[in-house]
Amino acid sequence: MNDLFQGAQMQEEHVEPRRERREHRRAREARRRQRRRRSLIVLSIAVVLVAALSLWAFPKVRDAIADRPTTAAEDFPGPGQGEVEVVIPSGASGAEIGSILQEAGVVASQRAFTGAFGENVNASRIQPGTYTLLKEMAAADAVVALLDPANKAEVTITVPEGFHADQVYERIANVAQIPIEEVQAAAADPAAIGLPPEAGGEPEGWLAAATYSFQPSDDAVSILSTMIEQTVSRLDERGVPADQRQAVLTKASIVEREVNLPEYYGHVARVIENRLTDDGEVNGRLQMDSTVLYGLGKVGGVPTQADLDQDTPYNTYLHPGLPPTAIGAPGAAAIDAVLEPPAGDWLYFATVNLDTGETKFAATLEEHNANVAELRRWMQENPQSDG
Numbered sequence: 001m002n003d004l005f006q007g008a009q010m011q012e013e014h015v016e017p018r019r020e021r022r023e024h025r026r027a028r029e030a031r032r033r034q035r036r037r038r039s040l041i042v043l044s045i046a047v048v049l050v051a052a053l054s055l056w057a058f059p060k061v062r063d064a065i066a067d068r069p070t071t072a073a074e075d076f077p078g079p080g081q082g083e084v085e086v087v088i089p090s091g092a093s094g095a096e097i098g099s100i101l102q103e104a105g106v107v108a109s110q111r112a113f114t115g116a117f118g119e120n121v122n123a124s125r126i127q128p129g130t131y132t133l134l135k136e137m138a139a140a141d142a143v144v145a146l147l148d149p150a151n152k153a154e155v156t157i158t159v160p161e162g163f164h165a166d167q168v169y170e171r172i173a174n175v176a177q178i179p180i181e182e183v184q185a186a187a188a189d190p191a192a193i194g195l196p197p198e199a200g201g202e203p204e205g206w207l208a209a210a211t212y213s214f215q216p217s218d219d220a221v222s223i224l225s226t227m228i229e230q231t232v233s234r235l236d237e238r239g240v241p242a243d244q245r246q247a248v249l250t251k252a253s254i255v256e257r258e259v260n261l262p263e264y265y266g267h268v269a270r271v272i273e274n275r276l277t278d279d280g281e282v283n284g285r286l287q288m289d290s291t292v293l294y295g296l297g298k299v300g301g302v303p304t305q306a307d308l309d310q311d312t313p314y315n316t317y318l319h320p321g322l323p324p325t326a327i328g329a330p331g332a333a334a335i336d337a338v339l340e341p342p343a344g345d346w347l348y349f350a351t352v353n354l355d356t357g358e359t360k361f362a363a364t365l366e367e368h369n370a371n372v373a374e375l376r377r378w379m380q381e382n383p384q385s386d387g
Contacts, residue, residue, distance in 0.1 A: 075139050129153075155218065172220060193225045232245075259349075271348070
């Protein structure tokens with residue numbers, strides 16, 4: 001009996017925990033259902049709010065887009081009109097160029113230009129500089145225009161071999177449209193134009209013969225400085241010591257003025273060296289017509305006896321050694337000839353045909369006189385070419 005009672009009691013004790021667990025599960029499920037209902041309510045409210053906000057904001061956004069200037073997003077149809085100069089700086093990106101062109105009125109928007117820039121495979125080749133472009137161009141046309149060298153608004157100045165400094169100043173004034181007085185004032189300031197000390201303050205011979213490209217905004221100081229830098233660069237490339245620069249330029253300028261054909265440059269350079277060291281025939285006198293004429297302010301031709309008799313520092317018939325300065329702008333070939341003249345014993349030379357430039361060289365005065373006589377005969381036969 002006792003065992004039966006105890007068994008029943010144990011059965012009831014097992015049943016009670018199961019009942020409690022079921023009730024706990026029901027309670028948890030009820031709470032989950034309640035949370036889901038609350039979440040659905042919150043989500044529904046959010047959806048309603050978003051929808052309401054969208055309905056309210058859409059007209060305002062639409063109106064803002066409609067009121068935005070069309071040029072900010074659109075491209076000009078082209079081809080354009082009028083002219084404007086723009087300066088593209090070195091290293092400018094497509095976006096930077098687009099901003100410059102938009103501000104100048106060349107393109108409708110930076111965005112239109114950058115798009116066209118990205119589509120043109122050659123766009124990265126656009127060079128810095130000043131360009132003359134049309135206003136209101138299609139962005140793609142603007143990219144093409146910047147790739148065309150013909151649109152670069154550059155000032156091209158050519159200094160021919162043999163040009164005197166005064167001739168260079170006049171060319172700068174005429175081509176760059178700078179008053180000649182400004183050019184001359186710049187040339188008179190050695191420090192401003194970077195003239196080396198060995199030049200003695202005289203730019204003659206230091207304005208390198210070459211063709212240069214300048215910006216329209218470049219002034220006389222900048223232009224002359226560039227020409228002098230070119231000369232210094234040429235001399236440095238050839239290893240000319242600073243204390244020999246002036247002598248090399250002076251000799252090369254004489255070579256440049258004495259003969260027209262580069263095939264004779266080396267021979268004339270050798271004559272100069274031989275005469276400077278000679279203590280018999282010419283006693284160190286160069287006896288160059290070109291220096292005599294330079295001292296008299298003349299260009300080209302043959303000096304008269306009256307010219308030869310005039311005593312100037314550049315009359316190398318009267319004064320031994322090199323003249324005080326160079327007498328023109330030597331080219332690279334003349335400089336090379338001075339630095340490496342061929343071997344020879346020539347002391348004299350004469351151009352016997354002023355049309356062809358044929359020149360003959362001699363080691364003795366007798367040979368030279370024969371060559372001079374040939375020149376005189378040619379001049380008599382060709383009076384129209386005299387001088």
